[in-house]
Each structure stands twice: as C-alpha cells, then as structure tokens.
Amino acid sequence: MQVASYLPRSFYRSDYMASNTNTKQVVITSPSEKFNSIILPEFPLLLAPMEDVSDPPFRAVCKDNGADLMYTEFISSEGLIRDAIKSRRKLDIFDYERPIGIQIFGGDEESLALAAKIVDVTQPDLLDINFGCPVKKVALKGAGAGVLKDVDLMVRLTAAVVKSTSLPVTVKTRLGWDENSLNIEEVAERLQDVGIKALTIHGRTRCQMYKGEADWTLIGKVKNNPRIKIPIFGNGDIDSPQKALEYKNRYGVDGVMIGRAAIGYPWIFREIKHYYKTGELLPPPTVEERVNVVRKHLRKSLEWKGPIVGINEMRRHYANYLKGLPNIKEYRNKLVTLTNPNEIEAVLDEIIVRYSGYEFTRTPIELVDYHEKCKLQ
Numbered sequence: 286m287q288v289a290s291y292l293p294r295s296f297y298r299s300d301y302m303a304s305n306t307n308t309k310q311v312v313i314t315s316p317s318e319k320f321n322s323i324i325l326p327e328f329p330l331l332l333a334p335m336e337d338v339s340d341p342p343f344r345a346v347c348k349d350n351g352a353d354l355m356y357t358e359f360i361s362s363e364g365l366i367r368d369a370i371k372s373r374r375k376l377d378i379f380d381y382e383r384p385i386g387i388q389i390f391g392g393d394e395e396s397l398a399l400a401a402k403i404v405d406v407t408q409p410d411l412l413d414i415n416f417g418c419p420v421k422k423v424a425l426k427g428a429g430a431g432v433l434k435d436v437d438l439m440v441r442l443t444a445a446v447v448k449s450t451s452l453p454v455t456v457k458t459r460l461g462w463d464e465n466s467l468n469i470e471e472v473a474e475r476l477q478d479v480g481i482k483a484l485t486i487h488g489r490t491r492c493q494m495y496k497g498e499a500d501w502t503l504i505g506k507v508k509n510n511p512r513i514k515i516p517i518f519g520n521g522d523i524d525s526p527q528k529a530l531e532y533k534n535r536y537g538v539d540g541v542m543i544g545r546a547a548i549g550y551p552w553i554f555r556e557i558k559h560y561y562k563t564g565e566l567l568p569p570p571t572v573e574e575r576v577n578v579v580r581k582h583l584r585k586s587l588e589w590k591g592p593i594v595g596i597n598e599m600r601r602h603y604a605n606y607l608k609g610l611p612n613i614k615e616y617r618n619k620l621v622t623l624t625n626p627n628e629i630e631a632v633l634d635e636i637i638v639r640y641s642g643y644e645f646t647r648t649p650i651e652l653v654d655y656h657e658k659c660k661l662q
C-alpha cells in the first residue's frame with residue numbers, strides 16, 4: 286500500500302513554487318518567511334473539496350488532466366482531535382498532488398486551532414476552512430455555512446486558525462445564510478483583515494443548498510472591491526470551457542473552482558485550459574483515454590484503500606467514465622460485480638477493442654444535485 290509523505294513542504298521546490306516574473310500568475314502568499322508562496326498559473330483551475338469524492342484516487346486523475354490546486358474532502362476538527370480513523374485518513378496527501386490544501390470545519394475556536402496544528406504536521410501547501418457546508422448536521426450545529434449567521438464568530442474562528450498554523454489559511458464559503466442576509470462582501474473584507482490568503486465563493490446561499498443557478502454577481506463585486514487584495518476564486522455550476530471563460534471575463538475572478546463537473550469527467554480541466562489558450566474546443570476524450578482514466582483511478586483506489594474497499598468504491602465511478610458508449614450496460618454490469626482486479630482489467634481491454642474508434646458526441650455535462658434530499662431544518 287502506498288504511504289502518504291509528510292516531508293516538509295519547503296522540500297518541494299517544483300514549478301508551482303518557482304519564482305517567476307509573470308505578473309499574471311496568481312499568488313497565495315505564505316504567511317511565513319520560511320516557506321515559499323504558492324504560485325499558480327494565470328487563470329488557475331481548482332478541484333473543489335467534495336466529501337466522499339475528492340479522495341486521493343480521484344484527485345490523481347484530476348491532477349493528470351490539469352487541476353492546478355486541489356483540496357481534500359472536508360475534515361471535522363472534532364474528529365481529528367478525537368483521532369477518528371475516517372478523519373485522519375483524509376489527511377493523506379502525496380507529493381505529486383502539490384499544491385494541495387487540506388480542508389477542515391468546526392464551530393469552536395479551540396478545536397479548530399488544535400485541528401490546524403494537527404494538519405500542520407502533515408505539511409499540505411495550505412489549510413482551508415469550510416464555512417460553506419449547508420447540510421443540517423453541520424450547518425445547524427454552528428459549523429460550515431452555519432457560521433455565516435454570525436460574522437464575528439467567523440472572524441474569531443478564522444483568527445484562531447491563522448494564529449495556530451504556519452500555513453497559508455484560505456476560506457471557502459457561500460454568499461450568505463439566505464437571500465435576506467447576503468453578507469459575503471463584509472465577510473471577504475473581515476476575513477482578509479484577519480489574515481486569510483485566498484477566498485473561494487460558491488454563488489449560492491446556505492438555504493439554496495444546490496437549488497437554482499449559482500449567482501456570480503456578488504462574487505464579481507467582491508473581486509472588484511478595491512480593498513480586496515487576496516485572490517478570489519469563483520465556484521458554482523461551471524460545466525463547460527465556454528462558461529468558465531465567460532465567467533472569468535464577466536466577473537474578473539482569479540480562478541474557478543470546479544466540483545460536480547469533474548465527477549466522471551476529469552477532462553474538464555484540460556478542456557478549459559485548451560479553450561483558454563486557443564479558443565478552440567478539444568474533441569471529447571476517446572475510449573482509450575476514458576479507459577486509461579478508469580485504470581488509473583482503479584489502481585490508485587487499490588493502492589490507497591486496499592483490495593476490498595478499493596474495488597467496492599470504484600464501482601460507483603464506471604458508469605460516469607463510460608457514459609455515452611452505446612450498449613455499455615453489459616460491460617458495466619461485469620465491472621460492478623467482479624472482485625478480481627485482473628478480471629476487471631480484462632473487461633477494460635474488451636471495451637477498448639469493442640469501441641475502438643468510436644466517435645463520442647459532445648453532450649452537456651449533467652450537474653447532479655447530490656443534496657436534493659437533504660433537509661434544511
């Protein structure tokens with residue numbers, strides 16, 4: 286089994302940390318002279334933190350396809366302190382993933398500060414605080430988006446984290462609690478004042494959950510506030526290269542964060558990058574490319590989760606990666622029942638032979654509302 290590396294991040298002097306005079310790069314400043322700042326390319330693409338999705342195997346295929354900055358799934362500060370296995374496991378990060386942020390959530394100053402110290406030991410490139418999670422068990426317990434109801438508390442929690450870590454601290458949040466309390470402009474200024482180094486804004490309120498369309502107008506207002514100096518990343522509903530570029534141009538954000546569109550379609554990153562550079566759309570990935578991603582995701586799952594959980598958890602990904610292939614059901618049924626990796630590999634070989642040269646038609650990426658059944662109260 287592969288073991289995560291916890292070498293100090295100053296050891297990793299790769300491209301993203303190289304000093305460069307290109308002023309269009311986006312910089313997440315290090316609060317400590319001991320460490321370099323994180324230097325991202327112009328118009329960086331971020332992979333969103335997603336519980337039960339953005340684990341190391343999924344991150345590996347997103348990284349291969351161009352994600353510039355990635356985040357772990359959110360980790361409970363209380364869980365980390367209790368030494369809960371699930372929380373600790375989410376701290377696993379690998380050299381090839383850098384730059385990478387670990388995301389924590391909580392509603393208590395002491396716990397968040399202590400969790401930040403625990404995270405410090407694992408040496409990610411940054412520490413992100415989640416003030417955006419809308420689900421009842423988090424938001425109604427005064428964490429995640431629940432903190433949006435009390436900006437003073439949000440500032441105290443953030444200050445406690447900033448004080449207890451040498452990492453750059455960033456925040457991910459929403460526009461406000463509900464449509465009558467859209468306080469993101471105040472939130473951005475006050476969090477910048479207590480030392481956060483970047484802010485990601487999902488263009489919905491807590492009460493919207495994932496309903497309706499994300500509204501980027503306020504994200505643009507935050508970005509264009511002359512008081513705001515830190516990078517502002519926009520998030521919500523990016524599902525195509527055209528939309529990514531249109532929103533960048535319209536709202537002026539420093540970069541975009543992509544969540545659901547990357548699930549089953551990590552090629553979204555390379556497609557946006559190509560479109561940004563050339564104005565042209567890449568053709569959809571070939572069957573060989575899709576199967577290669579399946580193979581890599583599977584291999585990483587086996588390495589990180591072990592043979593039983595690795596095979597089981599991979600089952601929910603096949604349909605997404607192979608979407609669009611006619612009569613794929615027969616193969617898919619095999620993939621989700623086989624337990625031997627070699628037999629799975631053999632089915633993947635068959636798929637390549639059967640569909641070689643198949644021309645995919647470009648269809649819009651479907652953004653699933655994973656929180657449809659979550660209750661507000």
Ligand SMILES: Cc1cc2nc3c(=O)[nH]c(=O)nc-3n(C[C@H](O)[C@H](O)[C@H](O)COP(=O)(O)O)c2cc1C
Nearest residue numbers: 333334335336358359487521522523543544545655
């Ligand atoms: C399955 C799932 C899990 C999520 N888990 C997290 C999380 O752990 N932390 C977080 O800040 N946001 C989480 N989110 C929210 C996403 O990071 C992102 O803000 C949201 O999906 C909107 O972006 P999108 O339209 O590009 O998907 C999650 C979203 C989904 C769909």
